Amino acid sequence: MIIARLATGDQVYKYNRCLVVPFLGKRKVMSTSMHNGGYREDLTAVYNQDVNPGSGRECEHCKPGQEEKIKRFMIDDLGLDYDTVAYMATIVSMDSAAVKTETYDELTVTAIATASLEVNGGRVGEKATSYEKRGKSVSLKPGTINIMVFVNADMTPGCLARSIVTATEAKTAVLQELLAGSLYSSGIATGSGTDNVMIIANAESDNTLTYAGKHGKLGELIGRMVMDAVRESLGKHMGLTRESQHSMLARLKRYGITEKSFGDKCREVCSGVSLADAIGRIHVLDSQDEIVSLTSLYVHLLDQLSWGLLSVKEVEFSGKIILQNLAEHRKTTAEWTACANADQKEWVQAMLDSFVTTVCRGTAAAIQTNQED
Incomplete structure (x- = not known):
């Protein structure tokens, strides 16, 4: 089925768990694809492609020696x-694209994205999970944010390369903005370990663009369309x-605090309460405005401590106020x-324990007086 028609006349098709864009004319492509990636004018x-094997099954696509299978596909x-195609792989269904x-004027930009952080969302600079040497490496899991950007104008090679920076x-x-957490540290994620970007320009256009930074209209459109x-x-x-x-739970998740952390602490400070009742009460609190805002401030203190922007003394001072x-x-107290x-x-960890204990003391008091949270 056709899911989009681009300003170049190219159409975006969805079939065989893929989004496929055959070119009607000459295109310039800059991509991070491992197959026919880099700068190409012959694609x-x-x-x-959605390569999700299903729950509990290993992704065959990630294993070595799959080149012939991919080629036949x-x-x-x-x-x-095979020789004139670049592609990306993900565990995200194309239904989620x-x-x-x-x-703007005669310039049209289209961004198509499939996005997930469930498997390998991380923050740049964290310890790696693979190492490549002489063509051999340990495969990464395809969690993946894949982005295609189509521009109806021609672009210089440098402009195409700059577009990848802007899209990233x-x-x-x-x-x-979403405070998406890394799965490998307490940091905010900057992407997944397997993200890919493709920028496709219309080489047949008589309008050739040279700049894709954020100060130009092309960069603005790429930025906003990719974000959206x-x-x-x-x-x-x-x-x-x-x-x-x-x-509250979402804000604390990347620091290892879960509903069970609260449930266990509630049972510790209030004997006789069941884990189910304790967790149920925590979920009642979870999205309350005051709780979320105070949690957010508290967690951001810990972030700034890890970034070296605040000292322990400063964090302690503000943490106690919160x-x-x-x-x-x-x-409660x-x-x-x-x-x-x-x-x-x-x-x-002690700061986190203090936060959890303070919340749970209030929950224990509510339980003991038969009050709603």
């Missing part, structure tokens, strides 16, 4: 020329939205167990 099509199942288009900044900006597409696809595929992030406000809201002599990791 006849690009596509994005391109030729036999997609009807494409988002297509965003905007036109846009993707990361969305993750920062990535944001929509994250919501479609994994329910990651502004609304889902308005949550906990006191939290305790007053929960009609604040807990503070952080020790200035501990190393930073232990100190952060």
Whole structure:
């Protein structure tokens, strides 16, 4: 089926768990694809493929020695020329793809994204999970944010390359706005370990663009369309939205705090309460405005400590103020167990424990007086 018609006349087809874009004319492509990637002027099509094997099964696509199988799929199942096609792979269903288009004067930009952080969302600079040497490496899991950007104008090679920078900044900006957590640290994710970008320009256009930075209209359109597409696809595929992030548990998740952390602490400070009842009460609190805002402030102190923007002393000063406000809201007393002599990791954990204990003291008091949270 056709899901989009581009300003160049090219059409975006969905079939065989892929989004396929055959080119009607000459196109310039800059991509991070491992097959026919880099700068190319000879490609006849690009596509994005869902390679999700299903729950609990290993992705065959990630294993070494799959080149012939991939080649046969391109030729036999997609009807494409193996030597003139670039592609991307993901575990995201093509039903979760988002297509965003905007036109300014005679310039039209379309961004198509499939986005997920469920498997390998991470923050740049974290410890790697693979190492490549002389052509051999350990395969990465395809969680993946894949982005295609189509421009109806011609672009210089440098402009195409700069477009990848702009698209990547846009993707990361969305993750920062959503406070999407890394799966490998307490940091905010900047992407997944297997993200890909393709920029496709119309080489037959008489309008040749040279700049794709954020100060130019091309960069603005690329940035906004990529942001909108990535944001929509994250919501479609994994329910990651502004609304889902308005949550105490969501804000604390990347620091290892879960509903069970609260449930266990509630049972510790209030004997006789069941884990189910404790967790149920935590979920009642989870999205309350005051709780979410205080949690957000508290967690951001820990972030700034890890970035070196605030000292332990500064974080302790502000953390105690937040906990006191939290305790007053929960009609209880604040807990503070952080020790200035501990190393930073232990100190952060003590701060988290203080937060959880303060919340749970309020819950325990509500249980003991038969009040609703």
